Amino acid sequence: MTEKQILQPISRSSPEKYSEGMAREEGALKTTTRRSFLTGAASAVAAATVASTTGAVASPLEVQPSSKSMGRTTVPQGYGMPSKYEGHVTRNRTDVYVNKQNYSDWSMTPIQHQHGIVTPNGLIFERHHAGIPDIDPDTHELVIHGMVRQPMRYTMDNLMRYPSISRFHFMECSGNGLTDWLAVKSKTVQQTHGLLSCSQFTGVPVSWLLDEVGLESGAKWLLFEGADGSAHARSIPLDKALDDVMLVFASGGEMLRPENGYPLRAFIPGWEGNTSVKWLRRIKVSDQPWHLRSETARYTDPMPEGKFRQFSMEMECKSVITNPSGGMQMQGPGLYELQGFAWSGNGTIKAVDITTDGGRTWRTADLEGPVLNKCLTRFRYRWNWDGGPAKIASRAVDSTGYVQPTVAELAANRRIAGFVQHHNGIFPWAIDTNGEVRNAIA
Numbered sequence: 001m002t003e004k005q006i007l008q009p010i011s012r013s014s015p016e017k018y019s020e021g022m023a024r025e026e027g028a029l030k031t032t033t034r035r036s037f038l039t040g041a042a043s044a045v046a047a048a049t050v051a052s053t054t055g056a057v058a059s060p061l062e063v064q065p066s067s068k069s070m071g072r073t074t075v076p077q078g079y080g081m082p083s084k085y086e087g088h089v090t091r092n093r094t095d096v097y098v099n100k101q102n103y104s105d106w107s108m109t110p111i112q113h114q115h116g117i118v119t120p121n122g123l124i125f126e127r128h129h130a131g132i133p134d135i136d137p138d139t140h141e142l143v144i145h146g147m148v149r150q151p152m153r154y155t156m157d158n159l160m161r162y163p164s165i166s167r168f169h170f171m172e173c174s175g176n177g178l179t180d181w182l183a184v185k186s187k188t189v190q191q192t193h194g195l196l197s198c199s200q201f202t203g204v205p206v207s208w209l210l211d212e213v214g215l216e217s218g219a220k221w222l223l224f225e226g227a228d229g230s231a232h233a234r235s236i237p238l239d240k241a242l243d244d245v246m247l248v249f250a251s252g253g254e255m256l257r258p259e260n261g262y263p264l265r266a267f268i269p270g271w272e273g274n275t276s277v278k279w280l281r282r283i284k285v286s287d288q289p290w291h292l293r294s295e296t297a298r299y300t301d302p303m304p305e306g307k308f309r310q311f312s313m314e315m316e317c318k319s320v321i322t323n324p325s326g327g328m329q330m331q332g333p334g335l336y337e338l339q340g341f342a343w344s345g346n347g348t349i350k351a352v353d354i355t356t357d358g359g360r361t362w363r364t365a366d367l368e369g370p371v372l373n374k375c376l377t378r379f380r381y382r383w384n385w386d387g388g389p390a391k392i393a394s395r396a397v398d399s400t401g402y403v404q405p406t407v408a409e410l411a412a413n414r415r416i417a418g419f420v421q422h423h424n425g426i427f428p429w430a431i432d433t434n435g436e437v438r439n440a441i442a
């Protein structure tokens with residue numbers, strides 16, 4: 001589907017009202033249609049229509065058809081679905097990579113359509129190496145063994161009888177932004193930054209179970225292994241596990257979706273998504289890491305001297321403007337609110353700066369609470385677009401003082417050829433005089 005998101009300027013006469021979140025003014029009955037979805041060749045004509053509906057309405061409010069009849073009745077039992085008018089909000093595969101099979105695959109979160117910090121469960125990006133297994137929680141078990149005093153086997157029933165905790169965290173694949181290194185650029189923010197999600201995750205801190213099995217002295221690393229066809233596994237340092245690693249069975253208030261690890265996954269806050277092993281079946285305790293495929297052949301960073309860096313697992317501070325973003329269409333000069341997300345695997349977001357002139361000058365954006373540890377933080381910035389060519393970007397700073405680097409700064413510390421992991425560079429969108437927004441990464 002080729003849809004264009006139309007961005008309406010905020011009425012110039014009432015910017016201060018807008019800041020109170022207003023969509024309607026008393027008396028004049030102004031409506032601010034901030035966006036509308038249009039297809040193909042009709043877009044130019046339709047865009048003009050959208051523009052003309054903004055502003056003062058001459059006639060009094062009419063009774064609309066939905067008020068003249070009874071609505072649909074509630075089904076006695078069923079799972080609620082989004083409005084049929086939201087059908088364009090979907091997870092999508094990449095637009096520039098041609099995947100030759102469906103087993104090692106991924107789909108991306110439409111972050112340009114995400115309101116607030118929580119990604120709906122049906123829109124959490126998917127990344128799997130051997131398809132999505134269908135696991136029955138009644139037969140699924142987790143084993144903890146290795147350098148422990150008492151190896152244990154847990155059913156899902158056992159695990160869910162433990163006290164649990166719920167935490168808001170982001171999850172990002174270390175390959176997020178990998179197409180930005182390619183010659184062919186992705187168009188939308190979904191495709192440049194959509195290997196990213198955020199939810200409230202519920203589960204049991206792994207430290208409680210480790211306490212129960214009893215660690216032997218010298219224990220330093222944990223193996224997490226999945227029950228999927230790839231038997232995906234990662235080595236996690238014990239320090240991290242004891243700090244904040246969770247065994248998660250729910251996100252966004254319900255049990256995990258099959259694609260996200262149902263019925264049980266590891267959740268390693270702030271670290272590359274690959275470490276959060278889904279369909280978790282085994283934890284083994286050892287005194288050293290395993291140097292698995294995802295720690296040697298993959299998920300390593302090429303360094304300038306020709307070596308590869310292993311175990312670079314924290315997702316460093318990053319941000320991106322989601323509105324406006326690639327593929328959207330600005331509707332003429334005026335006041336716009338730039339919005340986006342910032343996040344850091346090393347703490348909270350301290351500040352986000354915005355440039356609208358390609359990095360010459362920077363100004364501070366507003367952060368919207370809650371600002372949580374290792375969690376998406378929303379930023380907003382009001383900008384008066386004069387209709388000229390512009391280059392907009394965001395730059396985040398986290399609680400450690402780390403500043404999101406430019407692509408040039410990143411490149412100076414990495415060997416670019418083949419470099420696909422851990423791209424947290426400042427990301428620019430270009431706005432043309434005709435209002436088109438496009439990927440402007442060099």
Ligand SMILES: Nc1nc2c(c(=O)[nH]1)N[C@H]1C(S)=C(S)[C@@H](COP(=O)(O)O)O[C@H]1N2
Nearest residue numbers: 125126127128129173226232260273274278
């Ligand atoms: N068992 C298993 N766990 C896995 C994977 C996998 O293929 N198998 N993929 C990993 C990768 S690369 C990422 S980015 C995250 C993605 O989690 P999500 O699909 O819930 O977004 O899961 C990780 N855990």
Ligand SMILES: [Mo]
Nearest residue numbers: 173174273274
């Ligand atoms: Mo990943």
